[in-house]
Amino acid sequence: MPRYYVLLGPPGAGKGTQAKVIAEKYDLVHVSSGDLFRDNLKRQTELGQLAQTYMSKGELVPDDVTIAMIRERLSRPDCVNGALLDGFPRTPAQADALAKMLTEFKGGVNLVPYISVPENLLVERLCGRWTCRSNGHVFHEKYNPPQIAGVCDLDGSELYQRDDDKSETVMNRIKVYAAQTSPLIEYYRKLNLLAEIDGTKSIEDVTAAMLAALEKA
Ligand code: AP5
Numbered sequence: 001m002p003r004y005y006v007l008l009g010p011p012g013a014g015k016g017t018q019a020k021v022i023a024e025k026y027d028l029v030h031v032s033s034g035d036l037f038r039d040n041l042k043r044q045t046e047l048g049q050l051a052q053t054y055m056s057k058g059e060l061v062p063d064d065v066t067i068a069m070i071r072e073r074l075s076r077p078d079c080v081n082g083a084l085l086d087g088f089p090r091t092p093a094q095a096d097a098l099a100k101m102l103t104e105f106k107g108g109v110n111l112v113p114y115i116s117v118p119e120n121l122l123v124e125r126l127c128g129r130w131t132c133r134s135n136g137h138v139f140h141e142k143y144n145p146p147q148i149a150g151v152c153d154l155d156g157s158e159l160y161q162r163d164d165d166k167s168e169t170v171m172n173r174i175k176v177y178a179a180q181t182s183p184l185i186e187y188y189r190k191l192n193l194l195a196e197i198d199g200t201k202s203i204e205d206v207t208a209a210m211l212a213a214l215e216k217a
Pocket of ligand 1: 009010011012013014015016017018033034035037054055056058059060061062066086087088089090094125126128129130138139140141143144164173199200201202203204206
């Protein structure tokens with residue numbers, strides 16, 4: 001039976017950072033909705049151009065478009081054993097759609113690790129983030145600096161700062177998360193799927209807590 005994990009947490013909580021480690025350890029495909037939109041934008045597809053009009057303001061891309069993109073991604077053969085979802089679902093309507101589509105794929109959500117981080121730490125994390133252009137590896141100028149400034153330790157490609165990591169956009173992303181995404185905490189708690197992880201700890205400690213939660217699931 002395929003296994004699906006949903007990483008939940010505010011912007012900058014460390015979802016992408018942890019997803020890279022866990023996906024490798026469990027041999028799971030990392031499906032990041034933000035990365036899929038950014039890849040579409042890089043290729044200048046219609047979807048990428050549409051998504052950019054929302055992403056640049058820190059707003060959510062409409063549910064129907066996002067759900068269709070995730071359905072297409074999860075239908076591909078590499079997801080036959082499941083996936084680690086990062087950034088999706090982000091609204092109760094997306095969570096309902098996910099439950100429905102996973103039933104079709106003969107699976108369901110197995111666990112929702114929720115990385116909790118207070119708002120005051122998020123701005124510093126996002127404004128100091130550097131992302132690798134080729135594979136989305138993530139660094140932080142203070143908490144996880146690359147060995148050579150501007151160069152990814154893992155694949156040598158250029159590091160850049162995301163357009164939506166400017167402080168005004170970050171503030172709106174945090175507001176949008178509180179209004180539209182945080183209801184998913186209760187949604188998954190009620191389903192007994194939520195594993196709350198303290199995201200204020202070091203990257204290594206968060207990974208250890210996450211792995212412990214996954215082992216129990
Ligand atoms: P998306 O790309 O998903 O961004 P996000 O959810 O805002 O999450 P981030 O990637 O910003 O943060 P993260 O939690 O992955 O943190 P990271 O590991 O990088 O979405 C972007 C946009 O796309 C959205 O605003 C929306 O417009 C659109 N979109 C995407 N999905 C959508 C959906 N489902 N529906 C509608 N629209 C959608 O870490 C952050 C920094 O902190 C890094 O520098 C890292 O090194 C550092 N760090 C990580 N962990 C720690 C730690 N424990 N201690 C210290 N530093 C740490």
